[in-house]
Amino acid sequence: xxxxxxxxxxxxxxxxxxxxxxxxxxxxxxxxxxxxxxxxxxxxxxxxxxxxxxxxxxxxxxxxxxxxxxxxxxxxxxxxxxxxxxxxxxxxxxxxxxxxxxxxxxxxxxxxxxxxxxxxxxxxxxxxxxxxxxxxxxxxxxxxxxxxxxxxxxxxxxxxxxxxxxxxxxxxxxxxxxxxxxxxxxxxxxxxxxxxxxxxxxxxxxxxxxxxxxxxxxxxxxxxxxxxxxxxxxxxxxxxxxxxxxxxxxxxxxxxxxxxxxxxxxxxxxxxxxxxxxxxxxxxxxxxxxxxxxxxxxxxxxxxxxxxxxxxxxxxxxxxxxxxxxxxxxxxxxxxxxxxxxxxxxxxxxxxxxxxxxxxxxxxxxxxxxxxxxxxxxxxxxxxxxxxxxxxxxxxxxxxxxxxxxxxxxxxxxxxxxxxxxxxxxxxxxxxxxxxxx
Amino acid sequence: xxxxxxxxxxxxxxxxxxxxxxxxxxxxxxxxxxxxxxxxxxxxxxxxxxxxxxxxxxxxxxxxxxxxxxxxxxxxxxxxxxxxxxxxxxxxxxxxxxxxxxxxxxxxxxxxxxxxxxxxxxxxxxxxxxxxxxxxxxxxxxxxxxxxxxxxxxxxxxxxxxxxxxxxxxxxxxxxxxxxxxxxxxxxxxxxxxxxxxxxxxxxxxxxxxxxxxxxxxxxxxxxxxxxxxxxxxxxxxxxxxxxxxxxxxxxxxxxxxxxxxxxxxxxxxxxxxxxxxxxxxxxxxxxxxxxxxxxxxxxxxxxxxxxxxxxxxxxxxxxxxxxxxxxxxxxxxxxxxxxxxxxxxxxxxxxxxxxxxxxxxxxxxxxxxxxxxxxxxxxxxxxxxxxxxxxxxxxxxxxxxxxxxxxxxxxxxxxxxxxxxxxxxxxxxxxxxxxxx
Ligand SMILES: NC(=O)c1ccc[n+]([C@@H]2O[C@H](COP(=O)([O-])OP(=O)(O)OC[C@H]3O[C@@H](n4cnc5c(N)ncnc54)[C@H](OP(=O)(O)O)[C@@H]3O)[C@@H](O)[C@H]2O)c1
Ligand SMILES: NC(=O)c1ccc[n+]([C@@H]2O[C@H](COP(=O)([O-])OP(=O)(O)OC[C@H]3O[C@@H](n4cnc5c(N)ncnc54)[C@H](OP(=O)(O)O)[C@@H]3O)[C@@H](O)[C@H]2O)c1
Numbered sequence: 069x070x071x072x073x074x075x076x077x078x079x080x081x082x083x084x085x086x087x088x089x090x091x092x093x094x095x096x097x098x099x100x101x102x103x104x105x106x107x108x109x110x111x112x113x114x115x116x117x118x119x120x121x122x123x124x125x126x127x128x129x130x131x132x133x134x135x136x137x138x139x140x141x142x143x144x145x146x147x148x149x150x151x152x153x154x155x156x157x158x159x160x161x162x163x164x165x166x167x168x169x170x171x172x173x174x175x176x177x178x179x180x181x182x183x184x185x186x187x188x189x190x191x192x193x194x195x196x197x198x199x200x201x202x203x204x205x206x207x208x209x210x211x212x213x214x215x216x217x218x219x220x221x222x223x224x225x226x227x228x229x230x231x232x233x234x235x236x237x238x239x240x241x242x243x244x245x246x247x248x249x250x251x252x253x254x255x256x257x258x259x260x261x262x263x264x265x266x267x268x269x270x271x272x273x274x275x276x277x278x279x280x281x282x283x284x285x286x287x288x289x290x291x292x293x294x295x296x297x298x299x300x301x302x303x304x305x306x307x308x309x310x311x312x313x314x315x316x317x318x319x320x321x322x323x324x325x326x327x328x329x330x331x332x333x334x335x336x337x338x339x340x341x342x343x344x345x346x347x348x349x350x351x352x353x354x355x356x357x358x359x360x361x362x363x364x365x366x367x368x369x370x371x372x373x374x375x376x377x378x379x380x381x382x383x384x385x386x387x388x389x390x391x392x393x394x395x396x397x398x399x400x401x402x403x404x405x406x407x408x409x410x411x412x413x414x415x416x417x418x419x420x421x422x423x424x425x426x427x428x429x430x431x432x433x434x435x436x437x438x439x440x441x442x443x444x445x446x447x448x449x450x451x452x453x454x455x456x457x458x459x460x461x462x463x464x465x466x467x468x469x470x471x472x473x474x475x476x477x478x479x480x481x482x483x484x485x486x487x488x489x490x491x492x493x494x495x496x497x498x499x500x501x502x503x504x505x506x
Numbered sequence: 507x508x509x510x511x512x513x514x515x516x517x518x519x520x521x522x523x524x525x526x527x528x529x530x531x532x533x534x535x536x537x538x539x540x541x542x543x544x545x546x547x548x549x550x551x552x553x554x555x556x557x558x559x560x561x562x563x564x565x566x567x568x569x570x571x572x573x574x575x576x577x578x579x580x581x582x583x584x585x586x587x588x589x590x591x592x593x594x595x596x597x598x599x600x601x602x603x604x605x606x607x608x609x610x611x612x613x614x615x616x617x618x619x620x621x622x623x624x625x626x627x628x629x630x631x632x633x634x635x636x637x638x639x640x641x642x643x644x645x646x647x648x649x650x651x652x653x654x655x656x657x658x659x660x661x662x663x664x665x666x667x668x669x670x671x672x673x674x675x676x677x678x679x680x681x682x683x684x685x686x687x688x689x690x691x692x693x694x695x696x697x698x699x700x701x702x703x704x705x706x707x708x709x710x711x712x713x714x715x716x717x718x719x720x721x722x723x724x725x726x727x728x729x730x731x732x733x734x735x736x737x738x739x740x741x742x743x744x745x746x747x748x749x750x751x752x753x754x755x756x757x758x759x760x761x762x763x764x765x766x767x768x769x770x771x772x773x774x775x776x777x778x779x780x781x782x783x784x785x786x787x788x789x790x791x792x793x794x795x796x797x798x799x800x801x802x803x804x805x806x807x808x809x810x811x812x813x814x815x816x817x818x819x820x821x822x823x824x825x826x827x828x829x830x831x832x833x834x835x836x837x838x839x840x841x842x843x844x845x846x847x848x849x850x851x852x853x854x855x856x857x858x859x860x861x862x863x864x865x866x867x868x869x870x871x872x873x874x875x876x877x878x879x880x881x882x883x884x885x886x887x888x889x890x891x892x893x894x895x896x897x898x899x900x901x902x903x904x905x906x907x908x909x910x911x912x913x914x915x916x917x918x919x920x921x922x923x924x925x926x927x928x929x930x931x932x933x934x935x936x937x938x939x940x941x942x943x944x
Contacts, residue, residue, distance in 0.1 A: 095658065103658065106657065107657075201655060207806065209655030209656070209806070212651065216647075216824060216827075216828050217647030217821065218820070219824055219828065219831075220541065220820060220822070220823020220825075220826055221820040221823060221824070222540065347788070347809060350785070350788050362820065363816075364529070364533065364645075364816040364817060365645040365811065365816070365821070366811055366816075366817055367810060367811070368645070368647070368809065369807075370806070370807075370808055370809075371807040371809065372803065372806035373803065378801075378802040378803070379803045379804055382656070382658060382659040382803040383655065383803070384658070385802075386654060386655040386656060386658050386659070393657075
């Protein structure tokens with residue numbers, strides 16, 4: 069592990085040797101010659117900090133690489149790669165690396181979405197780089213384009229499919245008609261969902277990612293707890309059927325959008341109807357995609373694998389190589405400190421379209437009553453589709469009415485729903501979903 | 507045009523004030539405050555070099571901005587933005603800017619694909635930056651991800667829809683059954699195709715872009731004349747019909763791929779069959795997309811508008827801002843000099859799949875004969891679809907046979923076709939197209 073001749077060398081310490089960490093170790097060792105050829109320096113893996121140094125790894129290096137002594141592993145490191153996950157000890161170790169003057173690469177969305185600012189500021193003060201491309205949408209290069217390529221434009225909205233587990237489940241429900249529980253069980257069987265799927269299906273994973281995306285896009289700090297979050301556990305067969313009949317597909321979207329009046333940002337994660345022709349609609353299975361709207365560029369989409377050891381390791385290595393190149397060229401590091409204050413607004417300020425499905429009396433005049441109630445609250449209807457109701461009986465004839473509205477404020481919609489529920493001709497509001505895309 | 511107080515300022519000289527140039531001028535002036543807020547420096551547009559300073563512009567600035575005296579415009583510039591297009595005077599002016607120590611941003615694919623190396627080397631020697639994100643796929647941030655985000659991975663292949671005009675025409679042919687000429691006329695009417703569409707429909711524009719993409723992806727210099735280029739002028743109704751029947755769509759793809767044996771790169775632009783489920787297949791109208799295959803990340807796609815004044819100006823501004831940030835931070839610029847020699851191989855070395863449609867006698871034993879000829883030349887058949895032949899007559903009963911092959915070398919296919927044409931049961935080979943995607 070020492071360097072010959074006069075090729076400069078950078079020491080890389082790896083924290084974590086699991087799914088992603090072991091693939092980073094593989095690339096650093098197996099592709100060493102080619103990486104050195106590209107940057108003119110050796111990337112010297114000095115050690116891997118793990119819980120259990122004796123465990124067998126997906127990619128196995130000689131045993132002297134593995135250690136449970138973090139000081140030994142981080143000693144003299146130029147770049148520390150954190151792939152442990154979770155808050156502690158990851159947070160503490162990143163701060164320690166920064167205080168030692170090391171640059172840091174991490175894929176830890178959970179940590180960044182809760183304690184990001186503390187870390188960005190520590191890195192900025194120490195003049196080291198903190199890079200985290202792998203933390204959002206796995207292998208898709210999205211953070212660098214947001215920060216650099218779009219820095220002369222004004223991003224207005226980001227919509228991402230950033231959780232492969234939920235995308236796979238919704239896909240199965242849509243294409244096979246499976247129930248949520250059956251689709252989840254299938255995803256678990258295939259390894260797309262974890263034994264405890266809560267963080268995925270309840271939207272927390274996507275919420276952490278949208279907080280990080282919003283930070284890069286809007287140059288202001290946001291945290292997980294500012295994100296309005298709704299998971300997919302309540303998405304029903306009726307939701308899918310009503311969406312399909314109107315030409316839409318249901319996706320769990322992570323949305324960050326900038327509003328002008330009042331000025332601020334709304335962060336929201338929820339099941340969303342998208343027109344079938346929308347570029348995000350064709351993102352299948354466990355793939356991820358991030359759709360960006362900006363003033364000049366109009367719309368861009370970035371698509372690729374959202375997870376997986378090798379794919380995520382590719383993103384980690386992109387960060388490692390960028391830091392290495394900068395170190396060798398000289399010049400200060402880049403930091404991600406927030407440059408301004410931008411308020412995080414309540415979802416009530418957000419404007420979008422909606423699908424509302426109600427069970428109502430199958431009689432003349434009903435549509436007029438419901439439409440009138442919508443209009444009274446400033447919500448106008450774009451389309452309506454009536455379908456037979458299986459629960460309809462001779463005693464009480466009912467039908468299902470599925471409305472798609474024009475754009476309206478969340479707060480207006482909430483009032484509209486209250487009033488609709490109070491109508492004597494309406495038995496039940498069965499489904500309410502937000503609709504995005506032109 | 508002078509700077510107040512102690513905010514640092516960078517002088518930007520604009521060469522060209524046409525479709526893209528006038529949008530860059532708009533952003534630099536209209537968004538000046540917000541750009542300054544983001545980087546802590548003023549971007550000072552010092553002048554715009556045009557042929558005709560009196561002409562009226564899409565976005566009009568006061569007349570003192572416009573000049574036909576390039577020395578006056580470039581005097582004291584920190585960043586020169588070249589948006590004239592073509593080889594001369596663009597080449598000469600970029601070299602002049604470099605020799606004055608200015609950084610350069612350009613969107614000129616034609617120039618880069620022919621004289622790129624001369625410019626990259628001049629920039630490297632002068633220690634200035636030469637950035638060209640807008641030269642490929644307009645507004646899509648693709649060059650920076652290729653160079654930075656994927657620098658720790660090994661790119662094996664790039665497939666791009668990088669010409670909006672041809673994508674629009676093929677889309678029309680596919681969805682409405684229009685002929686090439688009718689679809690071209692419609693594209694011209696809508697402004698998607700120029701009066702002289704040769705560079706687009708004959709594939710030269712895409713060829714220039716793939717040479718630039720290959721340079722970034724494979725770290726070796728390539729030029730336009732090394733690209734095997736076939737346009738879409740010969741794509742027929744029968745091609746579209748046969749493709750559709752087999753579940754494929756025809757796209758003009760620009761492909762750069764690295765081969766191991768013999769070692770080298772093949773660059774090719776040609777109409778290509780893609781499975782309808784491939785992410786590139788759903789890229790519609792004048793949009794562009796670049797699909798990247800790499801060893802660790804598997805596959806990525808970047809999607810967005812391939813042209814248009816504002817969208818392209820967004821990419822130009824991304825480059826301007828990156829250079830500005832680097833200038834303000836200090837530290838040397840980044841250059842794009844080639845780091846190694848990599849041979850550009852003949853397309854005969856390339857391996858792909860093919861669709862071959864023949865008119866053959868409608869008799870028993872014909873399929874066996876054709877399949878036998880394919881097998882003799884090492885080309886194996888994946889699927890076959892027989893359809894009635896409108897030209898069939900009682901005198902001579904014929905049918906159309908559409909074959910999809912497994913992967914084979916271009917050179918093997920050429921021999922197979924020769925032999926097939928010589929078969930007594932085969933009247934004619936009507937269509938031969940390459941097939942990509944899994
Ligand atoms: N997996 C993906 O596809 C993916 C995608 C994007 C981002 N990420 C992010 O990448 C990070 C790593 O994910 P992963 O899937 O590689 O996790 P993982 O497979 O669970 O690996 C975690 C590693 O950290 C070590 N570790 C855990 N706690 C430790 C402690 N207290 N002290 C020392 N070592 C400890 C473990 O050691 P032992 O092996 O000895 O137990 C293991 O090697 C996470 O932040 C995750 O969110 C993952
Ligand atoms: N248009 C797009 O969507 C797009 C997309 C990607 C990349 N690009 C690239 O961007 C570049 C500019 O394209 P464009 O569409 O903006 O071109 P354009 O509309 O034709 O504008 C060219 C500008 O250059 C000036 N010019 C031309 N020759 C000149 C000369 N000899 N001396 C001084 N000025 C001269 C013209 O001046 P006058 O106005 O006085 O005639 C005009 O302002 C090209 O390299 C193009 O390939 C364009």
